[in-house]
Amino acid sequence: MNDLAALLGGPVVAAARGLLGRLLVSEIGAVRTAVILTEVEAYGGGDDPASHAHGGPTPRNQAMFGPPGTLYVYRSYGVHWCANVVCGPAGIASAVLLRGGLVAEGAAAIRRRRGRTDHLCDGPGKLTQALGITGALDGSSLLAGLVRVEGAPIPGRVRSTPRVGITRAAGRRWRFLLGVASVDNPVT
């Protein structure tokens, strides 16, 4: 057992904060790419009106009802993929949306997947494209699959804001950002 499994098995807000600064690794397409997570959002279970799990299981959200550490991938606006880390005890269906990060490994492959050299993973759809994450990985394990969370978090200043792009439960400040010194993402 490790600290990550314990973190993901706990309450979703604590898990979201604890995921900041950790390495998200992808080994899709025989290339290793990785980012340091700097922006995440917590989504609760049935009691969170903004959560995809609000209203119970559906074909789309079934991965959210799996064990902690499951990857939940859904299509956003018909165009982009968005990736979540399932948290909490099985059955609670809470998850952390991965919204942004800093390029840590495989910069050349990430630029190739993105088709550009800037704004490589500063948004949920950009992050999944940078790492090659698609709906094919929905339901896979983030502790042992092709996409994993690894290592200990790097330190930084954590800020919280309301979640982006939602209208329900807009008062919850469940978006968390990590301020770390870097060229791509200077601390503001």
Added chain:
DNA sequence: ATAGCGATGTTCT
């Protein structure tokens, strides 16, 4: 720098 807007398809009312 910020604002407006179309694309695109699945889910929900």
Added chain:
DNA sequence: GAACATCGCTATA
């Protein structure tokens, strides 16, 4: 039909 956990292009400053 409408909404949607978004992105990138364009215009204006």
